[in-house]
Amino acid sequence: MKKHKLMVAIVAVGCVSGVLAQTSGDSPWMVRVRSVHLDSSNKDSTPLGLSINNKTFGEVDVTYFLSPNLAAELVLTNPQKQTVYANGSEIGSFKHLPPSVLLQYHFTDQQGIKPxxxxxxxxTHFSDVALPEGVSLDSHSWGLAFQAGLDIPLDRNWSINLDVKKAYIRSDVYAAGSSIGRLKVDPVLYAVGLGYRF
Known part of the structure; x- marks a missing residue:
């Protein structure tokens, strides 16, 4: 019951703030398309010496401004395939779908650049896990995500975006049904893209 009340309160605040943002003359919606480089921390507590490859891929994010300074961002991409290594030798792969939801504070008193x-x-949802027989991963991972970035306006609507995130993505590793440790992907995500404010 408390969760339902909290959700109603958040939605109400969002609606009111959205109306205020619209009456200020700016649309509350922004969409960005970004190229992202995933740099995994590859911390492994199993005896297998597990790691995954780093890679670059595309993402789309949708941002809704609750006020001139406060915004909520949903980050989306398609499932990403990662190669899995054991002590440097390729042993398989998996796919992961890692959407994130972030609450942002925008510094609006800056001239030009808007950090x-x-x-x-x-x-993160893990799927299509193809590892040696008897080795498996958890299907789901929940973790914190942190972000810093800036928008460089090109005109009233368009901007260049630079962004860096730290996401905590982890999975227990199982062999013959028993946990043998944890793989911590915990990537840093470096991104550059183009944004459009409606």
Whole structure:
């Protein structure tokens, strides 16, 4: 019951703030397309010496401004395939879908460049796990995500975006049904892209 009340309160605040943002003359919606480089921390507590490859891929994010300074961002991409290594030798692969939701603070008193910081939650779903027989991963990972970035306006609507995130993505590793440790992907995500404010 408390969760339902909290959700109603958050939605109400969002609606009121959205109306205020619209009456100020700016649309509350922004969409960005970014190229992202995933740099995994590859921390492994199993005896297998597990790691995954780093890679670059595309993402789309949708930002809703609750006020001139406060915004909520949803980060989306398609499932990403990662190669899995054991002590440097390829042993398989998996796919992961890692959407994140972040609450941001935008510094609006800056001239030109508009920096922001954010924090939120990352949810990652692991699928198509192809590892040696008897080795498996958890299907789900929940973790914190932190962000810092800036928008460089090109005109009233368009901007260049630079962004860096730290996401905590982890999975227990199982062999013959028993946990043998944890793989911590915990990537840093470096991104550059183009944004459009409606």
């Amino acid at each position: 922001y910081v954010g924090a939120g939650i990352n949810y």
